[in-house]
Amino acid sequence: MAEDLNWAVGGEAGDGIDSTGKIFAQALSRAGRHVFTSKDFASRIRGGYTAYKIRTSVDQVQSVVDRLDILVALTQRTIDENLDELHEGSAIIYDGERSWEADIPDDAAAVDVPLKSLAEDAGGAIMRNIVALGAACEITSFDVEYLDEALEKRFGGKGSKIVENNKEAARLGQEYVQENYDLDLGYDLETTDNDYVLLNGNEAIGMGALAAGCRFYAGYPITPATSIMEYLTGRIEDYGGHVVQAEDELSAINMALGAARSGARSMTATSGAGIDLMTETFGLVATSETPLVITDVQRSGPSTGMPTKQEQGDLNMALYGGHGEVPRFIVTPTSISECFWKTVEAFNLAEKYQTPVFLVSDLAMSVTEQTFEPETFDMDDVEIDRGKLVDEDEVEEWLDSQGRFRAHAVTDDGVSPRAIPGTTEGAHMSTGLEHDELGRRTEEQDERVQQVDKRSRKVETAKEQEEWDYREFGDADADNLVISWGSNEGALIEALEYLEDDGIDVRIISVPYIFPRPDLSDEIDAADDTIVVECNATGQFADVIEHDVLTRVKRINKYTGVRFKADELADEIADKLSQEVPAQ
Amino acid sequence: MSSQSDVRFTDFKSDKQPTWCPGCGDFGTMNGMMKGLAETGNDPDNTFVVAGIGCSGKIGTYMHSYALHGVHGRALPVGTGVKMARPDIEVMVAGGDGDGYSIGSGHFVHAVRRNVDMSYVVMDNRIYGLTKGQASPTSRSDFETSTTPEGPKQPPVNPLALALASGATFIAQSFASDALRHQEIIQEAIEHDGFGFVNVFSPCVTFNDVDTYDYFRDSLVDLQEDEDHDATNYEDAKEVILDADKEYQGIMYQDENSVPYHEQHGVTEDMSEIPDGAPEDAMDLVREFY
Numbered sequence A: 001m002a003e004d005l006n007w008a009v010g011g012e013a014g015d016g017i018d019s020t021g022k023i024f025a026q027a028l029s030r031a032g033r034h035v036f037t038s039k040d041f042a043s044r045i046r047g048g049y050t051a052y053k054i055r056t057s058v059d060q061v062q063s064v065v066d067r068l069d070i071l072v073a074l075t076q077r078t079i080d081e082n083l084d085e086l087h088e089g090s091a092i093i094y095d096g097e098r099s100w101e102a103d104i105p106d107d108a109a110a111v112d113v114p115l116k117s118l119a120e121d122a123g124g125a126i127m128r129n130i131v132a133l134g135a136a137c138e139i140t141s142f143d144v145e146y147l148d149e150a151l152e153k154r155f156g157g158k159g160s161k162i163v164e165n166n167k168e169a170a171r172l173g174q175e176y177v178q179e180n181y182d183l184d185l186g187y188d189l190e191t192t193d194n195d196y197v198l199l200n201g202n203e204a205i206g207m208g209a210l211a212a213g214c215r216f217y218a219g220y221p222i223t224p225a226t227s228i229m230e231y232l233t234g235r236i237e238d239y240g241g242h243v244v245q246a247e248d249e250l251s252a253i254n255m256a257l258g259a260a261r262s263g264a265r266s267m268t269a270t271s272g273a274g275i276d277l278m279t280e281t282f283g284l285v286a287t288s289e290t291p292l293v294i295t296d297v298q299r300s301g302p303s304t305g306m307p308t309k310q311e312q313g314d315l316n317m318a319l320y321g322g323h324g325e326v327p328r329f330i331v332t333p334t335s336i337s338e339c340f341w342k343t344v345e346a347f348n349l350a351e352k353y354q355t356p357v358f359l360v361s362d363l364a365m366s367v368t369e370q371t372f373e374p375e376t377f378d379m380d381d382v383e384i385d386r387g388k389l390v391d392e393d394e395v396e397e398w399l400d401s402q403g404r405f406r407a408h409a410v411t412d413d414g415v416s417p418r419a420i421p422g423t424t425e426g427a428h429m430s431t432g433l434e435h436d437e438l439g440r441r442t443e444e445q446d447e448r449v450q451q452v453d454k455r456s457r458k459v460e461t462a463k464e465q466e467e468w469d470y471r472e473f474g475d476a477d478a479d480n481l482v483i484s485w486g487s488n489e490g491a492l493i494e495a496l497e498y499l500e501d502d503g504i505d506v507r508i509i510s511v512p513y514i515f516p517r518p519d520l521s522d523e524i525d526a527a528d529d530t531i532v533v534e535c536n537a538t539g540q541f542a543d544v545i546e547h548d549v550l551t552r553v554k555r556i557n558k559y560t561g562v563r564f565k566a567d568e569l570a571d572e573i574a575d576k577l578s579q580e581v582p583a584q
Numbered sequence B: 001m002s003s004q005s006d007v008r009f010t011d012f013k014s015d016k017q018p019t020w021c022p023g024c025g026d027f028g029t030m031n032g033m034m035k036g037l038a039e040t041g042n043d044p045d046n047t048f049v050v051a052g053i054g055c056s057g058k059i060g061t062y063m064h065s066y067a068l069h070g071v072h073g074r075a076l077p078v079g080t081g082v083k084m085a086r087p088d089i090e091v092m093v094a095g096g097d098g099d100g101y102s103i104g105s106g107h108f109v110h111a112v113r114r115n116v117d118m119s120y121v122v123m124d125n126r127i128y129g130l131t132k133g134q135a136s137p138t139s140r141s142d143f144e145t146s147t148t149p150e151g152p153k154q155p156p157v158n159p160l161a162l163a164l165a166s167g168a169t170f171i172a173q174s175f176a177s178d179a180l181r182h183q184e185i186i187q188e189a190i191e192h193d194g195f196g197f198v199n200v201f202s203p204c205v206t207f208n209d210v211d212t213y214d215y216f217r218d219s220l221v222d223l224q225e226d227e228d229h230d231a232t233n234y235e236d237a238k239e240v241i242l243d244a245d246k247e248y249q250g251i252m253y254q255d256e257n258s259v260p261y262h263e264q265h266g267v268t269e270d271m272s273e274i275p276d277g278a279p280e281d282a283m284d285l286v287r288e289f290y
């Protein structure tokens, strides 16, 4: 792999860290470099340390590592938080004129730039972060003109004066370093002619929803799901859709359900406590056989937990949430581009099987931006399958002898016809009560059993008709098997290189479906050692796998609130492989 | 869709016989709903009824239309979703006083504020009927029930005042047994441009021996007969709504300038129709991320 550069800007929440980082990421992307970003942040709007980190290379990057080359530090804490990642050859850009006395580690290059006063020269102190970006360009021999493009994109809407001032601020920073420092740290950012798009997992989910024909979204703000709602707002209208901010998640999921019963492709998304509230309605979605996509962007729990931290702790909730036995599908995208494709798939599954589909993503993916070739999201490959949606003519086939529509008809594949309001002769009721084929309440034993069986049969049909494949990386013949779900995939792929260097061959299986899920019995049988990697304390997926294959597996669990890093993961895998398998 | 003239109110009746107690107010309430829907030119195939949970919620089964009988207290959000996605469909939401003013009270406030163009019929019997006679949010403070042996000792919710305070554009009250007036009022609610809210006195003959047919017959004041009451006047509305001494029937308040949600937000499309693949210009969505 080509040389990578690890860059960060950090300060207090409210210092504009996020937009500064995003501008630099965009500039790199414009220069035809791949980018993978990550964020350290606190949930307070102002106060508290926050940082935006970028890993960039001319090759695809999909993980963070424990190394920092260039750090723009607006506070001492930014330096302190990253001491372990700084090394000989790192450069720290800071403003020595500011009140804090910077304590720079000995081996790093201290680049003192009067950020504030140079920003004032360019037209306002607010642009001090942009001055720092200019300085960073100089240190990395990166052409400022790429920064110009990113500034135009960021500030274009605010008028040319603002854009020009920002460009000037960047130049002042660049020139200051050029004139005052003679650094040769060896950083030389290569550029390419490639055009990349830069987006995060929530944007990919939102875009997937629009591509899939989602027209209605109801939600209640909660980190880290809100940005899906924000993405759709202002865009869904272009397609005749609407986003509504509900009074709570109880309402949001019921509104989404109402829209779905009206025939719209409909979605809600939430996280943490919000998914608990929505649990109330899971069973209704399933028994009324309503196609609905319910997105859970997992964050650290339980309760309010660590709202801005990573965790994959909701797998059991997705599998078992809701009283009674609720048929459902659980789709878990494993990368940012897969957030797009799995969203499209979720909408098709929902309508084909008239069943709730949980799209379970996680915080790490939702706030991470990554570059892709635009063709990764080739819209021509988007397929829409609306299942057994019947029109006025087809309704006829599904009427009983008295002309009543059999909305919950017991069929071989378990899927019934679906008539939406406005379809002549299709009028029917659906209910959370157990019901007969017409949707009318029943407690008659035969009918009850028929309906339960029919709903289960939909899952069986889906198991047969759909592909529930896993994604595979590394050495398919390796004796060591590592299994993961969700966003750990990127770090695992990059961990392969480190492991290879240590002479360890690994086969990686990344699972995007939790229910139904691929049967991994043969794969686990064939391996000497199996490790399940996930961001939770109890090993929820490992439990599921042990239950499936009746074998003990090794586990790597991380629940610090921070996602796995490639190098750290490689070390842990090597370490686990040297340990005994836990007792049966 | 059948044309207006062939629709009869019995078309809205399912063939399921109601299991309500003989004499239950819900019979009359439902009749008025069916007649109101038929009279306003709707037919079962373009009507969506959302029913709450309770004795009242059984209307979903006894009526014939597109319908959903969902989770206790969440009928209004469902109706909201149905209407937003399909402005062409007539939406009527109905449920009990417990469903609407207790477990669903949060949704009530916000549904009122949103002013979605649908009607909301609350079958208010001032009791929990289905769970066999516990206090409801509209029960009198001294009303003795199995869970409140000395009465709830809290004032009942005034749903009309709650609606007014939440920015309602249509507030009315009717009595299930006054068939003609009840139907007229329901019709007005359906025809109102916005959220048409009707609280219906719908006596529970089994568990409420206080708020009975006789009580309402004797005490009800019809605003139609009050020449001084101008429903379009907010102050007039406030006066009757806050009058704790009388039970009123009629339209308390109607905002003539009501702008329903779909107009306010430009939500006018039939959202059920989508292309066979991604929208034609969908690659523009990708290009935004350059």
Ligand SMILES: Cc1ncc(C[n+]2csc(CCOP(=O)(O)OP(=O)(O)O)c2C)c(N)n1
Binding pocket: B052, B053, B054, B055, B056, B057, B072, B095, B096, B097, B098, B099, B100, B123, B125, B127, B128, B129, B130, B131, B136
């Ligand atoms: C979440 C939940 N809690 C409790 C119940 C039990 N329950 C069913 S109906 C009802 C009260 C109904 O009262 P109301 O809405 O006034 O309807 P009525 O039966 O009087 O028409 C309750 C508490 C339930 N179905 N769901």
Ligand code: SF4
Binding pocket: B019, B020, B021, B023, B024, B025, B026, B055, B056, B125, B129, B130, B203, B204, B205, B206, B207
């Ligand atoms: S219990 Fe009361 S509300 Fe329920 S059906 Fe009987 S009379 Fe009606």
Ligand SMILES: [Mg+2]
Binding pocket: B054, B096, B097, B098, B123, B124, B125, B126, B127, B128, B129, B136
């Ligand atoms: Mg009641």
